Amino acid sequence: MPIFSTSxxxxxxxxxxxxxxDDVAASERxxxxxxxxxxxQAMFALPARxxxxxxxxxxxxxxxxxxxxxxxxxxxGGMHRNGIAFDDDGFxxxxxxxxxxxxxxxxxxxxxxxxxxxxxxxxATARATAFGKQGERxxxxxxxxxxxxxxxxxxxxxxxxxxxxxxxxTTRTVAWSDTCLTGMDAPAPLLVEIRPDALExxxxxxxxVEVAGFDRRRYHLEGGAAGYVAETVVGGAIKAIxxxxxxxxxxxxxFGDAHVRLRLAGDTLQFKLFVSRHDDxxxxxxxxxWWDPGAVIPGASPWLRVRMREYMDAPGEETLxxxxxxxxxxxxxxxxxxxxxxxxAERAVPAWxxxxxxxxxxxxxxxxxxxxxxxxxxxxxxRARPPTVRIVAPTxxxxxxxAPLTALPRAMxxxxxxxxxxxxxxxxxxxxxxxxxxAAFSRLPRAExxxxxxxxxxxxxxxxxxxxxxxRQGSTAVVLDQARLRYLQRPPFRPWRPQPGQPAxxxxxxxxxxxxxxxxGGDEDVLARFRAQAEALARDEDMRAQAAPFLAAAYAGAIxxxxxxxxxxxxxxxxxxxxxRVHPRIAAHDRDPSTAYNxxxxxxxxxxxxxxxxxxxxxxxxxxxxxxxxxxxxxHPNATLLYNxxxxxxxxxxxxxxxxxxxAALRRGKPAAQFRSDPDFAAFRGDPAxxxxxxxxxxx
Numbered sequence: 177m178p179i180f181s182t183s184x185x186x187x188x189x190x191x192x193x194x195x196x197x198d199d200v201a202a203s204e205r206x207x208x209x210x211x212x213x214x215x216x217q218a219m220f221a222l223p224a225r226x227x228x229x230x231x232x233x234x235x236x237x238x239x240x241x242x243x244x245x246x247x248x249x250x251x252x253g254g255m256h257r258n259g260i261a262f263d264d265d266g267f268x269x270x271x272x273x274x275x276x277x278x279x280x281x282x283x284x285x286x287x288x289x290x291x292x293x294x295x296x297x298x299x300a301t302a303r304a305t306a307f308g309k310q311g312e313r314x315x316x317x318x319x320x321x322x323x324x325x326x327x328x329x330x331x332x333x334x335x336x337x338x339x340x341x342x343x344x345x346t347t348r349t350v351a352w353s354d355t356c357l358t359g360m361d362a363p364a365p366l367l368v369e370i371r372p373d374a375l376e377x378x379x380x381x382x383x384x385v386e387v388a389g390f391d392r393r394r395y396h397l398e399g400g401a402a403g404y405v406a407e408t409v410v411g412g413a414i415k416a417i418x419x420x421x422x423x424x425x426x427x428x429x430x431f432g433d434a435h436v437r438l439r440l441a442g443d444t445l446q447f448k449l450f451v452s453r454h455d456d457x458x459x460x461x462x463x464x465x466w467w468d469p470g471a472v473i474p475g476a477s478p479w480l481r482v483r484m485r486e487y488m489d490a491p492g493e494e495t496l497x498x499x500x501x502x503x504x505x506x507x508x509x510x511x512x513x514x515x516x517x518x519x520x521a522e523r524a525v526p527a528w529x530x531x532x533x534x535x536x537x538x539x540x541x542x543x544x545x546x547x548x549x550x551x552x553x554x555x556x557x558x559r560a561r562p563p564t565v566r567i568v569a570p571t572x573x574x575x576x577x578x579a580p581l582t583a584l585p586r587a588m589x590x591x592x593x594x595x596x597x598x599x600x601x602x603x604x605x606x607x608x609x610x611x612x613x614x615a616a617f618s619r620l621p622r623a624e625x626x627x628x629x630x631x632x633x634x635x636x637x638x639x640x641x642x643x644x645x646x647x648r649q650g651s652t653a654v655v656l657d658q659a660r661l662r663y664l665q666r667p668p669f670r671p672w673r674p675q676p677g678q679p680a681x682x683x684x685x686x687x688x689x690x691x692x693x694x695x696x697g698g699d700e701d702v703l704a705r706f707r708a709q710a711e712a713l714a715r716d717e718d719m720r721a722q723a724a725p726f727l728a729a730a731y732a733g734a735i736x737x738x739x740x741x742x743x744x745x746x747x748x749x750x751x752x753x754x755x756x757r758v759h760p761r762i763a764a765h766d767r768d769p770s771t772a773y774n775x776x777x778x779x780x781x782x783x784x785x786x787x788x789x790x791x792x793x794x795x796x797x798x799x800x801x802x803x804x805x806x807x808x809x810x811x812h813p814n815a816t817l818l819y820n821x822x823x824x825x826x827x828x829x830x831x832x833x834x835x836x837x838x839x840a841a842l843r844r845g846k847p848a849a850q851f852r853s854d855p856d857f858a859a860f861r862g863d864p865a866x867x868x869x870x871x872x873x874x875x876x
Contacts, residue, residue, distance in 0.1 A: 193389070193435040193448050196482065197503050199577070201447040202512055208438075208445055208480065211245055212237060212506040213560075214574035216481050217349035219370040220259070221472040222271070228469050228476065229259070229271060229367065230506060231350045233561055233574035235541070236271065241469075243477035243508025245576060247555050248543055249276060250594045255352040258304040259367045260324070262317045265715075267324045272366060276595060282323045287316065288331040295332055296360045304366055307336045307355040316357070335359065368472045372465035372481065387458055389435035391448070393499060396492060397428045429454050431496060440478070440509060449482070450500040462486070463500065477510040488569035497570050504572065524549060525617040527580035527626040528647070530588065532558035534633030537592045537600070539564075541574065544590035548583040549610070556581075558590060558631065580626040584614055590631055593667065598712050603665040606631065606645060609658035616647045616654040623649050637670045640701075663701060668708035684713060685726050692730040695750075696737035703746060706734065707753050714761040724765035727758055728774035735781045744785040748792055751782040755798050773814065775802055780817035787824040787856075796824060809837050815844035823856040834860065839869045 194200045201208045218231040230237040231251070238246045252261040252268045259271035266278040287295055299305050302318035307329075309315070314333035315326050329336070340356040356362060375385060433448040452459045467479040482503045487493050532542040541561035547553050560575035587607045593600035620627055627649040634642055640661040647654045670681040682690065691706045710730065713723040731754045738747045759775075766772060782799040786792035800821070809818055822837035838851060848870040851857055860866040 190435070190448070193433075193446050195433070195448050195503070196480075196507060197505070197577075199579075201445055203443045203445050205512060206440065206443050206445055206509060207512045208447060208507050208509050209243070209579070210505045210507050210577040211239065211243065212574070213577050214505060214572055215484060216506045219372075219467045219469070219479065220367040221370055221469040221476070222259075222367060223472055224366065225272070226473055226476075228370075228473070228479075232506070234539075235561070235574065237576075238271075238274075239508070241473050241476040242514060243479070243510035244514070245555055245578070247274065248541075248557070248576070250540060250596065252278070252596050255350070256306045257352050257354050257367065258306060258319075258365070260304055260306070260317075260319055262306055262308075262324070267317070267319070269319065269324070273322070278596070279324070282325040284326045284328065287327040287329045290329075290332075292332060292335065292359065295329060295335075296357065298327075299357065299360060300363070304363070305357075306353065307338065307357060309333055309336045309338065332357075368469075370467050370469045370472070372467050375460040375464050375466045375480070384439040385460070386437040386439070387434045388437055388446075390430075390453055390458075391433040391435075392430045392453075393432040393450075394496065395428070395430055396452070396496075427454070431499070434458055434460075438509075445509065450503060477508050480507040480509060481505075482507070484569060494570070501570065501572065505577065523582040525582060525584050525614070526620060526622075526649075527582050528585075528617075528629050529578070529580055529626045530556050530558050530585075530629045530631070532590065532592070532633065533630050534592075535636050536562065537636065538562065540592060540594050540600075542590065542592045544588055546581065546585050547587040548581065549586055550583065552583070554581065584610065584617070585629060586610060586613075588631070589664070592633075592636065598667070598708065598715075599669055599671070600636075600667055601665060602636065602663065602667050604631075604633075604640065604643075605662050605664050607660045608645070608656060612656055612658045613647070616656060619652070619654055620647065620649040621652055625649075637667050663704070666701070666705055666708065668705060668712045684709070684719070685723055688713060688723075688726065688730055692734045695734040695746075696741045696743070703749070706730075707750070707757075710753070711757045714758045720762055721765040724762040725768040725771045725774070727762055728771045728778070731758070732774035732777035732781070735778055739781050739784055747781060747785050748789075748795060751778065751786070751799060752795055754778060755795070755802070759802065776812065776814045776817045779803060780814060780820045783820040783824050787820070787827055800824065809840035810843075812840070813844065815841055815846050818844060819846050819850070822851075823854065826856050826860060829859070831860075831863075831865075835865055835869055838866065842869065842872065 196208065197210055199209050212230065212232050214233050216230060216232045220229040220231075221227075222229055226241045227246070228239040228241065228243075230239065234251055236249045236251050238248070240246055249270050252263075254261040254263040256262065259269075261268040266280050268278050270276055287298065290298060299316060299318065303321050304319040306317045307315070308317075312333065313328075313330050314336045316329050316336075318325055318327060335358045336355070337358055338353065338355045340354060340358075430453050431450065432453065434451045434453070436447055436449050438445045438447070449460070449464060451463050462485055464480060464482050467481060469476040470478060482500070482505060484501075484504060485493065485496070488497070530544070530546060537559075539562065541557055542559040543555070543557050545553050545555050556578050557576035560573040563571040563573045565571070585608055587605070590604045590606065592602050595601050617627070627647060630646050630648055632644050632646060640663055643661050645656040645659040645661075647656060669684045669687050681687070688706070688709045691702065691709055694702050695706050710727055713719050713727060716723075731750060735747050735750050738744075738750070762771075779799045779802050783796055786796035786799065809821065812818060818837050818841035822834055822841055825833040825837060834857075838857075842848065842851075851870055852861075857866070
């Protein structure tokens with residue numbers, strides 16, 4: 177729709193009808209406040225929680241029924257219409273539980289022996305189900321409200337429909353899976369889609385809208401310059417034949433700010449909304465719409481969305497965009513005041529906002545929570561998600577329109593990078609000193625704008641001691657040097673690509689080796705980083721075969737050095753992590769001869785600690801199982817392993833295996849005196865076979 181247009185001055189200000197993004201429009205009982213800056217894809221109601229869920233810009237946004245932001249999450253892949261994300265590694269049920277991590281599945285079950293009726297009855301016991309199929313295989317996911325498991329239903333593959341639910345306006349925008357089982361009644365939905373209505377004067381439940389005035393700002397003619405010539409020069413001839421032409425003549429109309437009166441629940445809100453005015457009225461439907469979850473959650477606040485027009489490839493639209501682009505977003509029409517940010521009855525400190533100052537986090541926002549004096553916790557966006565690359569239409573940064581805070585901050589938890597990409601995801605905890613923070617606020621100059629509490633992170637992959645927190649107002653900055661910062665989760669590796677002007681970082685295997693060398697003398701942060709690096713390599717299908725021998729060597733070296741340093745608890749921690757999170761993924765890649773030997777070192781050093789601790793009995797047994805059923809003590813070269821196995825079996829009272837490993841360890845050079853003095857063998861002293869073994873004899 178090409179446009180020919182002329183522009184007038186900027187929009188005049190009006191106290192009676194303020195612009196929406198000014199966030200001041202209010203009546204005696206209601207206010208309209210922007211919650212999200214950016215394009216909105218979909219809205220859902222969660223009746224069980226009395227909350228509203230919004231999909232916008234690749235993020236999920238959770239709101240209370242009265243229109244206050246509670247939490248956001250970078251949307252995981254594999255999302256289904258029931259609000260749960262299922263994939264091969266686990267599931268994410270944050271929508272329903274608020275838990276932000278990917279959870280492991282419970283043990284899988286086999287549904288192939290079930291009849292179709294039995295299968296449907298089994299599935300009906302779950303709170304939510306979803307289905308998938310590939311090739312000859314088919315499966316169901318069952319979620320009970322806390323755990324989920326997979327059921328093999330390959331026998332019933334023909335009943336699985338992965339494209340069955342009714343299509344909706346959000347199918348294209350959110351691209352969540354719709355799946356079902358033929359013949360099975362759909363359960364009550366956990367998520368109810370809220371479809372937008374037109375913002376018009378209508379008696380059918382849509383709010384009553386009245387336009388009390390109109391500020392003209394831009395005049396448009398469809399067809400651009402060609403249309404203008406057609407209408408003004410050719411003029412009468414075109415008009416004479418227009419009734420016989422498809423589409424008629426180009427239309428002329430004004431764009432501007434409508435002075436809107438919105439009547440709702442016996443109250444009236446007044447604000448300006450940028451729209452086009454035609455002969456038959458105001459075209460709100462091209463710029464804004466109305467979302468009302470009240471039919472699903474009684475008493476829930478309604479919402480107003482201002483969106484981008486659909487004609488951005490047409491001439492003249494770019495100029496219009498600069499006029500209404502700042503208004504784009506989602507607005508809650510809610511009761512005045514309230515919300516967790518206003519838990520303090522009086523302003524305790526000058527208004528302030530949190531900000532993140534550091535390198536760009538491509539494609540991801542920086543979000544987190546702030547704990548205020550008194551214990552209230554509020555969710556905040558510290559930095560917007562950068563805008564995507566423009567193709568046709570303009571793009572804008574996605575951000576939360578958070579109100580300033582006026583209570584003293586006590587602690588913060590800040591997150592950057594996607595939680596579904598371990599190589600970039602970080603969670604940082606900041607604990608502030610209350611006295612220093614209050615004193616810092618008192619030193620700020622008076623100003624109309626909120627102060628900034630800045631988290632300064634010079635290196636997204638650096639140590640926490642290189643970061644700092646500063647309170648700033650204008651040119652005045654106060655460093656909060658008594659703040660305590662530590663990682664709750666840290667990116668395991670530096671990125672593969674070099675930073676501008678810097679050499680490429682070491683490979684991930686080299687970084688693992690460097691961390692392993694630091695483990696014996698390192699703190700909890702070093703141990704956590706080592707575990708994260710090892711697990712990331714083990715999970716990487718393209719790297720695990722290459723990394724397997726290095727992983728085994730790194731664990732063997734770290735555990736051996738921990739034992740030498742007397743840090744037995746950390747030995748058990750690393751050994752358990754290797755058994756649970758690493759070895760199952762690299763077990764098939766054992767062709768390198770060093771892998772088997774280093775695993776024997778891990779077993780040996782684990783037994784040196786676990787064999788003497790009843791609480792570690794399972795770990796000891798599981799580590800011995802790493803040696804495999806074909807382990808032969810008579811041919812194994814590791815004398816220390818053989819000795820520790822002899823101790824393990826002696827403590828368990830297994831006489832046959834004890835004698836077998838004692839003899840093998842002696843042949844590999846362990847001295848008999850070590851066995852005689854070790855209390856692990858106290859029960860065998862005086863045993864003729866034990867004494868014969870120590871003397872190098874074999875009793876027949």
